[in-house]
Amino acid sequence: MDNNNPTLTVLRPDMQHALIEYAAEFSAAGEPRYAFITPEMTREEYAALLLRQEADSRGIELPDGRVPQSVYYLVRGGSYIIGSSRLRHTLTSRLEQEGGHIGYDVRPSQRGKGYATRLLALTMGEACGLGLPGVLVTCDDDNYASARVIEKNGGRLINKIVPEDGDKLVRRYWIDL
Ligand SMILES: CC(C)(COP(=O)(O)OP(=O)(O)OC[C@H]1O[C@@H](n2cnc3c(N)ncnc32)[C@H](O)[C@@H]1OP(=O)(O)O)[C@@H](O)C(=O)NCCC(=O)NCCS
Known part of the structure; x- marks a missing residue:
């Protein structure tokens, strides 16, 4: 696989080590967003995660208040994970305010290498495949990198709001597909 041409994949059985390594880099950088994935994760726990992500994408046995969601990984060299995105197939009133259809990291x-821009573009392609006419993408008002990523993908600022259950200003963008 071309190292300069990362591709999008769902989680695969052979990606356990790569996922643990991906999560560890966030923790080492003081970003605990993947703290639930530890180096001690067992094969059984990983298998359960795989099944859950697959079920979530099919809308099977969703917890209350959850909508179908597909998780994707931007990988190069087979399984080195560069980034990850989450595509919500529909919106709840909460996601309408913050979260939107697509989240990424x-x-x-x-x-700073253009990967998030590419990741959002590829995830928009998946959203298009679901038949969505466009996507809502949000970011914190002071998350300049994320705002730039959205704007480079054609995002039009709808407004800035403070979500009902939040205290920070959030930018809400719409991107036509
Ligand atoms: C936001 C995030 C996804 C960006 O990823 P990335 O791969 O660095 O993004 P890209 O390289 O595709 O593009 C970044 C753009 O933002 C710009 N940028 C980066 N840091 C910036 C800053 N501090 N201020 C202004 N612009 C900034 C870059 O210059 C680039 O724009 P350019 O191409 O016009 O130069 C990444 O920082 C991240 O994972 N953050 C933590 C999770 C997060 O915030 N996710 C988004 C939630 S809405």
Whole structure:
């Protein structure tokens, strides 16, 4: 696989080590967003995570208040994970305010190289495949990198709001597909 041409994949059985390594980099950088994935994760726990992500994407046995969601990984060289995105197939009133259809992150060592821009573009392609006419994407008002990523993908600022259950200003963008 071309190292300069990362691809999008759902989680695969052979990605346990890569996922643990991805999560560890966030923790080492003081970003606990993947703290639930530890180096001690067992094969059984990983298998359960795989099944849950697959079920979530099919809308099977969703917890209350959850909508179907597909999780994707931007990988290069087979399974080195550069970034991850989450595509919500529909919106709840909470996601309408913050979260939107697509969320994403790029591992700290790979930021500033255009990967999030590519990751959002590829995830928009998946959203298009679901038949969505467009996507809502939100970010904190002071998350300049994320705002730039959205704008480079054609995002039009709808407004800035403070979500009902939040205290920070959030930018809400719409992107036509
Ligand atoms: C936000 C995030 C996904 C960006 O990833 P990335 O791979 O660095 O993004 P890209 O390289 O594709 O693009 C970043 C753009 O923002 C710009 N940027 C980066 N840091 C910036 C800053 N502090 N101020 C202004 N612009 C900034 C870059 O210059 C680039 O724009 P350019 O191409 O016009 O130069 C990454 O920082 C991240 O994972 N953050 C933590 C999770 C997060 O905030 N996710 C988004 C939630 S809405």
